[in-house]
Amino acid sequence: MTVTFSRIAAVLVAALVAASGPLDAASQQRGPVTNLPLPRFVSLKANEANARRGPDLSHRIDWVYKRRDMPLRVTAEFEHWRRIEDMDGQGGWIHSTLLSGVRTALVQADMVPLRQRPDPEARDLALVERGVIGTLQSCNAGWCELDIGALRGWLPVSALWGVDPDEVLE
Structure with missing residues (x-):
């Protein structure tokens, strides 16, 4: 198995996100890709979306969301991937094309x-x-x-x- 730099970086990003706690308004950060606030709310644009363990198609699918317009919280960004949480605190990495900025x-x-x-x-x-x-x-x-x-x-x-x-x- 060949280990690439992007795979190593994806694992490191996932580990850092998992280790960090919630942010308050005073310490709100900006996403490195979009420069939008983190965390922030978005909605599910697709009728179905896979939430993966890491920001890459090779990572295992932990959740399948099947409700268009569901509100989700973005907690991290990596390339075209967004780390999201649902209202139960569950989530994973979803490709950004499956998310919308429309607030629900x-x-x-x-x-x-x-x-x-x-x-x-x-x-x-x-x-x-x-x-x-x-x-x-x-x-x-x-x-x-x-x-x-x-x-x-x-x-x-x-x-x-x-x-x-x-x-x-x-």
């Missing part, structure tokens, strides 16, 4: 009222079940505006995965 969020609580305005007293538009994914439009002051099917409304950030608690999106 997954509802973590069951039967959450989708509100007309970012106010707990606002009119309910619908009750949203756990596992529903919506497209983020904006977030501020503990609320996010989402498109869910044909509806657009507000959910509390605390009921969502795919956005940081204090994140502001415009």
